[in-house]
Amino acid sequence: METKLLELFEGDSTQHLEVTLTGGLDERGKKQAKYTTVREPVTAELWKKHLDGEVIIGIKPEIDGKTKWGCIDMDPSNYKDFNEKKFVDIIKQYSLPLVPLKSKSGGLHLILFLTDWADQKKVREELDKWNEKYFLAKEVFPRNKHLGMPYHKATRTVEYAYDDRGEGLDLEQFIELAFKRRISFDDLINFKTKKYEPEPDWNEYPPCVQSLLTDKWNGEHRNDIMFNMAVLEMKRSDGNVDKKTLVQTLFERNQAIFSKPLTEKEIMGSVAQSTAKKSYNYKCPPRYPHMTPICNKQLCQMRKLGIGCQVPDVIDEFTDVVITRNVKETFMEFKYKDKPIVIKTDDDLIDEKSFRKKLLTYSINWMTLPKPKRGPNPFEMLVQGLFDKADENKDAKFEDTLADTAFTFKKKFFETHMIVKDFEELKHGYLAEEVENEKVFIFFKKSTLDEFIKKSSLKLFANSQEALQAINAIKVDYHKLQKNLWKMELPDFKNKKQPTKQETQQGKLTELDDEYHAQQFRAPK
Known part of the structure; x- marks a missing residue:
């Protein structure tokens, strides 16, 4: 037996670890132990002492960059509720060449045995892939560290292997299973893992x-944990999950993820927090240090539902975000580091450099956001988050601003163009008037509007398409033998203050006077 164990667990021949259990348990229920490094090789005699219970040994799998075995070390956050069979079933379902062994601390060692020495880095790379896909353990060997050996006090051991049914194996059965599952390095490299998606x-x-x-x-901080579960559901549904469905999902998660589940009231509080926001961000380290043991930031940034698509935490430092729009520009106001700041969005948010330059005018040194290897640009996510967080300026609503701009534009457009009855004159740059159902409509050619915008000093709209949309003009393909016309209803300016009329020397206005045409800008009788 000892010779076969020596072959299976062949590792660093220059040293081994001797372990002494102290009899205590830590806060997770893990058995406490004292470790001593001994600068002597592992021998068959030492293995016998281990099996007889005289000493507990640990072995480092690698030496000179080579290894013959590796391990995925399942060290749970809660040993009392740890379920080994869950991982035994994964090994069986996905035909992984691993041998599950209960560790002395109460966790689980998933051992890979190789038929010969192999490059330790490549072996580790393969085990890391398996761990990332199936197990999510914190430690994978080789890692320049000793691993405690199984079957201490072999006849009464509590560190034994499991078969595919989750039943414990004695020493002889374990050795038989280990040699059966041992593979070559080439087989390891070529091993095709199946997709794991519970x-x-x-x-x-x-x-x-x-x-x-x-x-x-x-542990503690269960509300933060449940909040993250709610954020995941919001991200999965693009924010479109209804509250009833979200609550039901969180009730189920509550039973699945906590040793001591939250109360219904606490869960509802988590839901209220998550649904009250326009954006949904996970609670992550370093701001939430209690999440560190289960966090893998680098991997998370690469995942669609991870933080790669998450607004940076710095957004919480932006308060009182307000948007003010007019037809040509958009301004954003906010407080950052307690300073009121106003920026022009199309200039100062175009990129992070422009944003940093703008903040310098407020004596604020903006620190460039670190960019992940994959995923969206964090500054672009911040900008999106600011827009999501912003409220419209109640004192200068865009609809009101647009209406005022459209009024000014229409007034000037009518004042500078002659309004006639003959639609044939439209091709010469005139406007044509027609009454429909007691409403007065003005018809015009798009070319007339284009020319007006080009020559006008108002510069209210960049092009005729913007103007047509703002003044609610309607396209008319054919009317009164004329093609490609536009029309709009003549607004009721009855209560609008009109400019003082300036008459000619004869006391009358003529078609040569602008005010003559302003009279056309009237409410229907």
Whole structure:
């Protein structure tokens, strides 16, 4: 037995670890131990002492950049509620060449045995891929660290292997299973893992959420955990999940992820927080340090439902965000570092450099946001978050501003053009008038409007298309033998203050006077 164990767990021949259990448990229920490094090789005799219970040994799998075995170390956050069979079933379902062994601390060691020495980095790379897909453990060996060996006190051991049914194996059965599952390095490199997706979109979940659904949370800050679960559901549905469905999902998550579930009132509080916002951000380290043990930021940034598509946390420092729009420009007002700031969106938000330059005028040194290897630009996400967070300026609503601009534009347009009855004159730049159902409509050619915008000093609209939309003009394909016309209803300016009329020397206005045409700008009788 000892010789076979020596072959299976062959590693660093220059040293080993001796372990002494102290008899205590930490806050997670993990058995406490004392470790001593011994600068002597592992021998068959040492293995016998281990099996007989005289000593507990640990072995480092790598030496000189080579290894013959590796391990995915399942070290749960809550040992009391740890379910080994869940991972035994994954190994069976996906035909992974791993041997599950209960560790002395109460966790699980998933051991890969190789037929010969192999490059430790490449072995580790393959195990990291498996871990990322199936297990989400914090430690993967080789990692320049010793691993405690199984079957201490072999006849009464509590560190034993499991078969595919989740039943414990004695030492002889374990050795038989280990040699059976041992593979070559070439087979390891060529091993094709199957897609693991216990839930829809699983592979796009943040690692912290996957970890929580794999291993129950036994710590504090459960409201933050549940909040993140709510954020995930909002991201999955693009914010379109109804509150009833969200609450039901969170009730189910509550039972699945916590050793001590939240109350219904606490869950409703988490839902209220998440649905009250326009944007949905996970609570992540370093601002929420208690999330660190289950966080993998680099991996999360690469996932569709992770923080890669998340507005940077700095957005919380922007308050009182207000948007003011007119037909030509948009301004954003906000407080940042308690300073009121006004920016012009199409100039100062075009890129981060322009934004930084603008803040310097307020004596604020903006620190460039770190860019991830993959995913959207964080500054672009911040800009989107600011727009989502902003309220419209109630004292200068865009609809009111647009209406005033349209009024001014129409007034000037009518004042500078002769209004006639003959539609044949439209091609010469005139406007034509027609009464329909007691309403007065003005017809014109688009070319007339184009020329007016080009020559006008108002510069209210950049082009005729903007103007047509603002004044609510309607396209008329054919009317009174004329093609491609536009028409708009003559507004009721009865209560609008008109300019003082300036008459000619004879006391009358003529068609040569602008005010003659202003009279056409009237309410129908």
